[in-house]
Amino acid sequence: MSTLNSLSVEDLGSAAQRDRRKRILDATYELAREGGFDAVQMRAVADKAEVALGTLYRYFPSKIHLLVSALAREFERSQKSIATMDAVPGDTAAERVIFVMKRTTRGLQGDPRLTEALTRAFMFADASVATEIHTVGMLLTSMLTQAMRPGAEEPTAEDVAIARVIGDVWLSALVAWVTGRSTAAETGAHLETAVGLLLRD
Structure with a gap:
C-alpha cells in the first residue's frame, strides 16, 4: 500500500x-x-490544470488524495469565512456549533455534485490517505471548538x-445525504439532535 501523501501548501x-x-x-x-x-479523472485534471500527468501525481498520488485535499480546502474556506464574523451567533455552545454546521452544510448542499465527489472520496479513503484525512x-x-468557546x-x-x-456525525450525515438515504x-435535524445531546448546558 502506498504511503505517499499529497503535497500541502507548507x-x-x-x-x-x-x-x-x-x-x-x-x-x-x-x-x-x-x-x-x-468526472474527476487524473488525466482530465492534469489537462485542465495545464500540468503534466507526472507532475500531478507528484502533488497528489491518487484521485482519492486529490479529492480529500479538496475537501480540506473547502473546510479551510468555511473556517476563514466564519473567522471574519464579529461573533458566531448563539447564546450557548450548542447554538453556536449548530450555526457553524448549518452554514457549512448549506454551502456544501448548494453544490451537490461537488459535495458528492468530495464525500465519496472521504468514504473510499484508506490508510494511505491518513494524512489528508487527519487534516x-x-x-x-x-x-467546532472555536464555536464552542x-x-x-x-x-x-x-x-x-x-x-x-x-465531526464524525457531521460527515456521516453528509454521506447519508449524498447517497440519498x-x-x-433530515440531515439538519440529525445534526441538531447530536449537538443538543453532546452540548447540554
Missing part, C-alpha cells in the same frame, strides 16, 4: 509550486461540479473529544 517552497497546486485543486473543483466523482478532521475540530486560547481535552464526535432537512 511543503511547497516557491510561489510557482503553490500556484500549480491551486490550479490543480481549481481544476478538480470544476470537474467535480460538472460531473461529480466519476480534514483537524479543520473540523478547530471550527469563542476567544479561548486553547480548547480543553473534553472540548476536542466532543468536537471530534460531532436522507433529505437536506
